[in-house]
Amino acid sequence: MATPEERIADLGLVLPEVVAPLAAYVPAVVTGDHVYTSGQLPMVEGKLAVTGKVGAEVSPEEAKELARVCGLNAIAAVKSVAGDLSRVARIVKVVGFVASAPGFTGQPQVVNGVSELLGEVFGDAGKHARSAVGVAVLPLDAPVEVELIAQLHP
Incomplete structure (x- = not known):
């Protein structure tokens, strides 16, 4: 069975340095x-x-890809304190914030970008509870921001 790090590589992704x-x-x-x-x-x-x-200014499809980037950055942050992604027992909760133009209601589809990535990297352990929230503005005028909670194996 592949490790989360191997799955990331199989997806053609590179785990970035922690932001x-x-x-x-x-x-x-x-x-x-x-x-x-x-x-x-x-x-x-x-x-x-x-x-x-x-x-x-940002299409929903582009925002979904950006949510995936946020997710990869969140995985890097988890690894920075857990040491090894194989220690992740499950992703418990994801909160996605979407800087939304008036009338935009597709926040759940945007945040699917991170949810799908977590499933690809962690398999069933990547299934999580989630909130997708529309907001007026995010730091640096970012279109998307993601935070997560992960449970570690003892």
Whole structure:
């Protein structure tokens, strides 16, 4: 059975370096057997991939791909404190924030980008509870932000 790291490679993806915090917080913390990530933006090589509101400057399809980037950054944050992604027993909860143009109601489909990635990387352990929330604006004018909670094997 392939490890999560092997599945990431099989998908043609590279686990990025943990995104440096933009303010006074850390990317992830462990408490008990859970990892909580801070909100992850669609940063690629230290830069925000795209800016704007979904349903205006950013298409829903592009936003879904950006949510996938956020998810990959969240996985990197989990690994930074867990040491090995094989320690992840399950992804418990995902919260996706979508900077939405007035009238845009496709937040669930956008956040599917991260949910689908987690399923591809962690299999059944990637199935999770989730919220997809439309907001007026996100840090740096990002279109999407994702945070997650993962449970670790003891």
